[in-house]
Amino acid sequence: MDVLVVGSVAYDSVKTRAGTRDDVLGGSATFFGICSSRFTPTGLVAVVGDDFRAADRALLQEQGVNIDGLETLPGKTFRWGGEYHADMVGRDTLFTELNVFEAFAPKLTQQQRSANIVFLANIHPSLQCSVLDQVNCPHFVAVDTMNFWIDSAKPELLKVIERVDALLLNDEEAAQLTGEPNVSTAAKALMELGPSLVVIKRGEHGALMFHEDERFYVPGFPLDEVIDPTGAGDTFAGGFIGHLAKTEDFTPANVRRAAVVGSLMASYCVQGFSVERLATVTDEDISRRYEAFQDLTQFDAIHR
């Protein structure tokens, strides 16, 4: 199945324990697209400025991302700057410059409209809605969001959530959106809004997935060194949805495997700045870490 992602392509400036990088390739659609392309044909709809580097365009294409939907507008590419705390979990946003992103109005081509699977990355809910209006009955639609939209555009966000199969968000956002601090109760409340699948992302702790009557917990992979956590959530989504699209199997057992693939791809993502490590992940890397996740989590029955 083909995947379409609508989101941001950005230049990030990040400072972490491991070092500093300025104006490196980032953005939700970038991380998602590069990851998902490992598994299935993936097209990207986003906007960049005329400062967007040819090398980055080439990198996306070499990674297999279809960038026919990457619009270029006069002006500067979206920029984000952040500094991570020593624990590599907390972070402070130093600046956000929307630049050309302010004028982003996703227009899908005829081919993009027939995508089987659509991932609405973290953009304004009204833009997410406009994408949903343009696609022809996709098989599976997933949406990500963030605290900013829950605060500023909750009614529009709720309308989007009604229309999707899967919602991905972090635990604080789930609490904020439902007014329910308990993560299980919040997830149930979110499923009552429409999605049959809710993934609560918990950063380094992994993700808790609610799917029909099942719950599945996939940990974050314990790493000796985290280089840069930026993009981990979108990479998780790219692995999760990429695996589902590749296998065309939405059974509960395969949705579990997809969550493991998402978490393992995210674990590679954070082992480099920008997409440095993610872009070099091999099939063998994927198999090896999938097995490492099994070693990390499996236990057998008890003999009482």
Next chain:
Amino acid sequence: MDVLVVGSVAYDSVKTRAGTRDDVLGGSATFFGICSSRFTPTGLVAVVGDDFRAADRALLQEQGVNIDGLETLPGKTFRWGGEYHADMVGRDTLFTELNVFEAFAPKLTQQQRSANIVFLANIHPSLQCSVLDQVNCPHFVAVDTMNFWIDSAKPELLKVIERVDALLLNDEEAAQLTGEPNVSTAAKALMELGPSLVVIKRGEHGALMFHEDERFYVPGFPLDEVIDPTGAGDTFAGGFIGHLAKTEDFTPANVRRAAVVGSLMASYCVQGFSVERLATVTDEDISRRYEAFQDLTQFDAIHR
């Protein structure tokens, strides 16, 4: 195998989203002892004041805890008061009254000295050390600690850690003790101090266990309602060590099962104030939730 726990027996006053309780039975040795007794004969060494209620003494005995080592001194029982935040994770300590605990000097009986397994709950490292001086070569010794002792008695604490098989502490404490914010690196540094087993407790997120060359992640069980998180860490330890003692099996596969038993017992603990729910857990409850942990975490191999 017999288990001996040395720690506190206290009266707690707690305020949570679910309600308020004053002067209810608590303390590390209480939670550990009641939990461990479910699995194996467990004796407790602790001190209470002459205000300690006969009903609480009876409850410990009915739960199977051997309280021959529960000393009564003139004065008041140790008291702790705390209020949990709405997320049931963060908490503020409202007061700590050491009372008779200030004079606590554990003196083991001849029988206690020959315990097979010893758990040194969170007390001053010099007291933990004095217990180690009194026991006759136990098969397995585990120790818990907290930020307060890392700050105020680090040299003594390091001497205790050198002498034990297992160290249990939370992620912030691991970072504080080693100066290493990365949890995997911190755990390795701790293992170099002596223990072959390090359990990093992560509250609602469960625990990450480092055992020889293996790592095992057990999640916290997602509950629709948490009543009172007090005692969850000591209950985890009680289930973990109680299971190991009962099975007399310290192989990696069984240490994993023990961690699951620890996490499942902790999940019952937080479903009631004080020891209310913990004290009524049945064998069937244990089996059922063990299976629920399997459902929560298991996934099968990927077909690429």
